[in-house]
Amino acid sequence: MTELHEHLFRREAGRLVATLTRIFGVENLALAEDVVQDAFCRALEVWPFRGVPDNPSAWLMATAKHRALDVLRRERTARTLAPELARALEPAEPLFTEDAIRDDQLRMMLSCCHPGLSEAAQVALMLHILCGFSVDEVAGAFVSTHAGVEKRLSRAKHVLAQSQRLFEIADPADFAARLPAVQRALYLLFNEGYHGASPEAAVRAELCREALRLTGLLLEHSVATTPATYALAALMCLHAARLPARLDAAGHLSVLAEQDRSRWDPELMAEGQRLLELSASGPELSEYHLEAAIAAVHASAPRLEDTNWAHIVWLYDTLLAVRPSPVVALNRAIAVAQRDGPERGLEAIAAIADRKRLDGYPFYHAALGELELRRGKNDAARRHFGAALALARNAMERQFLEQRMEACDAGKADLAWHPGPSCR
């Protein structure tokens, strides 16, 4: 009997909704979602008796197609759908080829990144429509309330519906104009997974995986495979490779310095390097290039003390020029501390222009604490870690910071962390 592929229904939900929305029109997104729900219900009724079909994906698409045809026949006599649409669906086969479905997912991805939506809404919408996350699952991923996410999604869907049609991918100029928003949304999605607020490591790992999968969809389209897309994919792979080592054997957050580097995923590392090379095919130097390059420097050091910190500081300087952000500046200061010692690092932090914006970021206070600890100012260090602890977003972070406070009492500094992707 065919095995049920992991996350089959999540993956299929995105494919089916994207394709049906193209057929029904974007204003009928809810209808598309309904038809998918029907197809899923049917699977749950039939598969337990007959087993998982040989090609579950094709089974679900065929079931949804029949249901869609039923709906269209019924609606044609009613009103909502244009008659030519129903006619177009009669010889339905060409509408459901693998190529068409792939294009539909890309159209939907670009549509979700509508300029009328905030970045947070774009990310939520992609997770919901293309990754099959329910309202509750999106809320869990971003540690927000069901009501809040529901409101955000329904507003976003409204904006989407008003756009009349799905994003047209055939026009290279339009495509190029929208692509950066998609890259950014995917980056934010990955970032939320890498060190987001959700206390569930499994939830965050799923976000990273979905970001990688959607970026993979971009890579399947020649129009989307720009150097920046390759760089984005590279940075995700290089960071994702370190995920298995980010939690130690006891499930505690493990900083870069303490990570067992043998647990870094060699396949993802190699894939990241390959993508990074592909990203170097033109003059473009995006923020993703720089972040991927930083991740690659870390990846190429067999031990922490082998890290080329001078190179990392230089990359952060360049990144700051491309995308100025206090978090990037903080990461740069930490690299400076690694290169030149804690005093220089603290000076670099003091020199961050919009340092105030970091006040609510727990790892800003943790960085101050760490550098104070390293230069023997245990009391100051303890205060900073206390401030970080008050801002901690989940049990894992709290436990980590409590350990650092204990280290202050023992006067033991051993931390050199690099928090992953930089822009929040």
Place this chain on the structure above:
Amino acid sequence: MSQFVYLYRSTNEASRAAMGSPEQLQKSMQAWMAWMKRLADQGHIKDQGHPLERTGKLVKGTQRTITDGPYAESKDVIGGYTLIEAKDLAEAAELSKGCPILEGGGVVEVRPVLQTGM
């Protein structure tokens, strides 16, 4: 060994609500597969049975009136059946406790097949 029929009953609303998100559906599906497999491995399945469409016709009375059926809204509908072998009714009922339909507000009706010709 005696034979029993499991009738899987639930309302349309309940089964849809219980399905939840795609990831929850994934879990329900896995639970169904695992439960069916366990029964089969233990030799309790005489016939895996079939799922049933939720709609059909009711033919009634001496007038042979045909109406849409099977039932009015929000009543239990039989979604499928399986033929089971068990020692006795108590064992058949006990075995049905693992059925995932119960998680979603559904019901398993356990009915002995009438033994004839004895």
